[in-house]
Amino acid sequence: MGYLLAFSLALGVALPAPALLQPCSLGSPSAPLRFADVGADHRVHAHRRLPGSLDPLYSFVRMSLDVIQQNAFPTELLRDALNDPPSVRTSQILQYQTGYIICATVAILYFVALPATGLSICCCRRHRRCGGRIKAYRRSLLCQRNLLMFGLLLTTLVILGGVICAFAANQKVKEEMGPGAQDALNTLQALRHHVNGIPQGVQWAVAQFAVPKDQILHDLNNISWSIGSTIHLVLKGTVYSAMAAMKARVQDLQNSQDHLQALNATVLTLIRHQEELEATLKDRKHRVVSLLEHPRCTYCVSALGRAQNLEAEANYRKVPSVERVLKTLHGLPKADFSEIIHQANSSFNSIPELAVVKMAELIRDLKVEVEKATKKIQSVADGFPISDHSRPMAEALMKTENSSRPYLKEVKRYEQYRWIAGIVACTVVLLIVLCNILGLSLGAYGLAMREDPSDYESRGEAGAKLLITGVGFSFLFSWLLMPLVFGTFLVGGNMQTLVCKPWANQEIYKFIDTPGNLPPSMNVTEHLGLRRDLNLTAAYQQCKNGASFCDVLPLERSYNLNEHLDVAKYTAEFQKRPDSFEIRFQEIVLLNADGKKDLETFRDSKVDQIDIAGFTTEIRKPVVKTSLVGLAVELEGLSKVQSDRSLAERLAEEARNLRKIQNMTVLPVEGLVENLKTHVQFLSAMAPGLQALINGTLSQISQAEALVPVESQKILRQELACFVRKEVGYISQYLDWLRIVLTEDVTSCQPFSTALDNGRVILCDRIIDPWNAFWFSLGCCTLFLIPSIFFAIKIIKHFRPIRHRLVSTGSEETYPFHIPRVTSLRL
Template structure:
């Protein structure tokens, strides 16, 4: 709260500032310059509360306070209090504080009732034990006793959790108080450094023109090589694409010859194997069928159908011929493509050396222009207006900083007393919790070891006494606890609901902006010199978004930053230097022999081969039935025959089939795979062969015909781009300078950051744990009521039960309690 008052006091006396920033326009995105962080040491770091384990408790307390205080910001009440304090209406105050009044009523009732009830119990039980004892044993006592002890235990655990939270919140307030005071002072110091550093920041920002100047000079020293390399880079796509296409077509020619020869040789070998296999299969088929149809062959009908399919499934004589295509491609390639490609690359790659000769004069002219621009930039410091408005602001911030030291010193001393009081209160509650826990522990153990309910047990009696002790402490200190809870609740709750809540949603700023809410002497908008169409809320939002003082203050009309930072003012002469520069490129890529070879390849008929016929025949199986499967069937049949001759015949035929599979069929399958690979390659390139060769020829003709003309245009264009690049460095610096002057060196964002920091320090880091403390302690205080009730009732069950005689008409008979007789030795 003190920080807010000091900050408002400081900004109230800030005089008008005659400068206004403009929106920065970025330079070319491809250009990068590293400028010094001018004004970076003056920025105020934004504070935020670090996430912690108490955050859910903070949210719960804020929800509770929203229920207690549901009224909006009392604008009328605050307006009356600020403009005419005696006219403040008491009924309005009571109406606004209705929720707190209800809580105060509850606290008063508690404050009065608890001591009176405790005094009454003490008077009633003065001549007997507090809580008495159970008069007679009943079966229902066990359930009643357990229910009371469980209720007391749960209530004690709730109080324990509450007191732990209270301890933690009390310590959190202590831990945040000193850093909060230190951060507040640091924020004021940062604001003062920001204001005092504007003049020095302007000078440092102007000196940063050396960065683009040095970069431009380095570029000028390398311009000849860079321009030539750029031309090479721009045109190498079309040139290298034509050369690569030419390489690819030559490679296709060589690969096609290779695969065509493989197809021819493979087809010849397959027809040879086919003739041999056909005769062998015919003979084997007849032998196997005759054996299987023999009446001596048992169970042979199942294999007969497979044996009848023992014949060729292909006819490799149907494979299309490639002889004509091979004749057309015989003797190719005739041209020396390797030498042609090497010569084309060499002619194109010497561009950087050919460009470097004619750039010296342009480089010298541009260097002279940079010296002139440097002097123009330095003259900005002489007319910068905002420097005249920093001294009054600086004086106000120094006073606010001095006052804050005294204020926070006193706050630290009172915080020590508050912390001690909180620790004592929490310790008292913790003592009551310990009494309850010890009472339950001793009492439970005493009941466990007691065999007769009437027996006296010291542990049970000790447990009862501990519970009564806790009750006494509860009555003794509860009225002090409720007093502490209400005082801290009233202070922290009002700070949260009246200040922090409306500070966070900017209702306070809107209240200040509303005409008539503040006295004329407190017209902050006028004192700050804000633009007529701006108010505190809008200015705060703009400052938070990174606006400069020029965007919120009425300073633009006295000084035009746009005119001072106009790019043409510093770069006009960069456009006049490069009209007479030219280069030519007249070499060819593909000679007549090379063109003739590729034309022959295109017309060879590779794309006319019947690849579908190849694939249709290749897909067929070599043998219609599985030779290995038939051999296995014959082998199995041989094992179940009774006739020895049939057994031998079946075994022999099975072995012969396996030999055919291994020696002929597998070899043919391997040849088919080789044939399939070559056919696949040729069928892949064949559909696009004409188009690819035509595209390659088109690219070569395009490069050879347009390159001499295009080089001239590209040279002129790239040199113009070079000039624009150097102008872009100047533009990038001027945009950066505009951003620094309006956003860093003379920015109003530190002011919005300081306001946000004040809210975080006061509300998030101090008020939240403060409110969490009274909320936790208040829960403990109110739960003392059920704790007292359950403790008093439980003590009766921890003491020995007095037995008495029950009427004989009862369903149960209770024995008299006969005291133990102890023999005495005389």
């Protein structure tokens, strides 16, 4: 057991330094920080047109406009118009508007021809020279009538579909015009707020340095205690193990003294008892042998040999003396080991408090560095030059916003008029559709109920009247529908081809970027303050991709944001101060000189050289060579067979004396021998490894005492390095966040590209598309009025009774006859 303990101690001393096996206990890397959402209230939200049922119609109208206007974007015409308006020739405008001129020609022809045709038909009917009834019945009339009815029905359904689309598009324009105007103002307002909020946003973003600052100050308030606790935690195994070994050696010293003193006292007592026993046994041996050799003692020869061995066997005078060892250990321990252990524990356990005291100045210095970093961060906001550019932008946006409000109000007012006109026009077309549908229905029903073609049928006559009413409405209102269609077409078509389409494909931006297209007073790049190497198209693309004003405005020469957000600029001194910091912990004394001397005296006391074999030899010997009890039993047996009563009594008396010696002397001696055996066993177990144990303990204590200051400094360096990495990580997180916020949020120019896109979505996708869908649908209805009029006029005759009846013969000859009933109803 002693050798195993010595091996364990030696193994513990040979292990590597505990601090080298420890990871950072302060938590590294830095935990993620949460920052406020800066500038969330000033963002320009992107508008999108939601998918709707009219989207296919919008696409078809755009394709139709592409067919009507096949000319490219009029760059030269616009350049001449902007730079030298008088130089623009009418032929240039007409050449570009060729498609619209063709459509205008068609519209004029329609505007003139359809009312004229209607007037001609009215005059003709007034003089009864056209129209009326079918004069003769023919077999081909049925097929002709069915074709005319189908043509009118199909045309009417087309007009009905068109008027439904026109109603929907007209309502869509109304629904989008008001909110669109408001969204345009909101976009301008949000853009202005974004520009106005840039300086304030920069201040807010810089103020968020309070987040890492508070975390760093919190860590600084706990760092010294944490490092002291870490040192204590890492080294306590080594120190406590050394003190436990020292306490065990002191206990071994005390136990050794107790056992040696008890052993020495036991040996002296045994020697004294041995002398008494030898004298007693000598007397008893003489008496017993005399009795057994008496001539009258019968059967005594067998007991004579045992009686002659009636003498002491173990000689306790031969056991080794421990007086010298006891003399050496006398008065030990001279040192107060309880106080030594208490002082060592107190000194070692005070390391956290000592670290707090020793690191107080460093903590103050680091807090000062944090405050310096705060001032440096504030200088980022103070020196940020965006205000010089944002102020003119905000003023220009405010001016644009104020000047646009009256126009947008006027747009809403005129839109109301347009909507009413559209409703009236669609209602007229719908009335014509209703006349056609009811006329067809009543006329077809009348035809079905008429038994003879020459019979008068009121429902058929009513159907004819409804159809002629629809024709009258068509002639009456066609001249009003066509100007409305062409007027909205001219405005919406040109907006689509001159504004929306080049706006979507960025041709407008390229036109603005091309030198000479705009007058010098309209230099957009100069007015916006863009970098000279950027044009509007490039700036728009960069802003759309998330660029900041720093990327599109000439700020880099006067202010380099990356240089101002360099981590080393704010953490150099913060990292430098801990590198040169050291803690001189007071020397922790686990064992003073007196205690060490006591252990060395114990080691050199030669306890391990005691002749345990000499003790063992005598301990193993019986106290008496022969068994007193056995001899007493044998004498008692002999006393019973003797004929001489006197001899028998004497033998019995000697047996009782032997038993008395056994109980009074031998048994106590044997008990002392057992005690002696216990002490010898302890010494035999402890003594062989005593020197190794004490040497190992002294070495362990010495190494622990030497290890504490060295490893404390290593742990301090390691923990401070971890702490610095952690706190620098917080500052690095903030600077990365600040860079992103300043470039992608606070100073982002993406709201400008979003505002431009919103303008296109509001004007083109939400207003112009339904506007064009309206005129296209109403125009289709207007054009299909022509076949509707034709089919209606043609079918009216078939709904009235015929004048003559066709009689079919084999040679298909016809014989006219007079109709007895002639209706007086006329067209």
